[in-house]
Structures are given as structure tokens and as C-alpha cells.
Amino acid sequence: MNLTRKVLLLFLVSFINGCAFYPKVEADQDYMKKCQMVTRKMTLESKSLGAFDCSDTTPELCLVVLIGVPAASLVVSGSVVLAGNTLHWMEYHGRCEQGLVKKALSQF
Structure with missing residues (x-):
């Protein structure tokens, strides 16, 4: 593994270190x-798990x-948000007057 990949991997691990993600309405x-x-509509939120001391535990x-x-x-949470927002988008464009389906039907 070259140096660029190692630095990128280290950055990604430190970025998500100690977080949990959850969907929020x-x-x-x-x-x-x-x-x-x-x-x-849903968004993806994150919450810090706090400091985790690895000195008393196994490396695994x-x-x-x-x-x-x-x-x-x-x-998991990203999949829930993606599926929920897809359904929300479809419902919005199918029911609301500003939606794409209603606008397309009004042009006929």
C-alpha cells in the first residue's frame, strides 16, 4: 500500500472515529x-460516542x-434515510401542485 492510500485511510478512520449515525425526521x-x-423528509445525523480507552481492551x-x-x-442509517427520502420525493411530486407529475398533467 503506498503512502497516499495509508494517509487517506488514516484520515477516514480518524474522521469517523467514535461516532454513530442515525436518521432524524x-x-x-x-x-x-x-x-x-x-x-x-429525513436527514442523517451523527453523535459522538465519547472517548473510548483502548488500553484495557483487546485490539480486536x-x-x-x-x-x-x-x-x-x-x-444502515444511510440506507434508511435514502429509502425514506426517495419515498418522500415520489409522494411530493405525485401529490403536491408544485410536483413534477401535477405540472406535467396540467400542461396537457
Whole structure:
């Protein structure tokens, strides 16, 4: 592995070190009542897990906590947010007057 890849890997590991990701529903969605929507827009939030001391644990456990938990929570929560926002986008464009489907139908 060359030096550039090692530096990039170190940067990525330190960037996600000690975080957990979770989906959050946006609170301010004014158009939902007007369009009578069921789904809600979601965002991906992160929360620090705090300092994790690896001195009293095995290296494997430390690796799982520092890399596995953030990576797994990012993949799972990111998938939930992506699927939820896709459904939300489809519902918005199908129900709201400003949506692409309503605009296209009004042009006929």
C-alpha cells in the first residue's frame, strides 16, 4: 500500500472515529399539510460516542468499536434515510401542485 492510500485511510478512520449515525425526521415541513403527505423528509445525523480507552481492551474489540460501529451505523442509517427520502420525493411530486407529475398533467 503506498503512502497516499495509508494517509487517506488514516484520515477516514480518524474522521469517523467514535461516532454513530442515525436518521432524524426534519421538524419544519410546511408543505406536508397542504399536500396531505404521509412521509417525512429525513436527514442523517451523527453523535459522538465519547472517548473510548483502548488500553484495557483487546485490539480486536478496540477495532470493532472505533471502526465497526461507525461504519455499520453509517451504512444502515444511510440506507434508511435514502429509502425514506426517495419515498418522500415520489409522494411530493405525485401529490403536491408544485410536483413534477401535477405540472406535467396540467400542461396537457
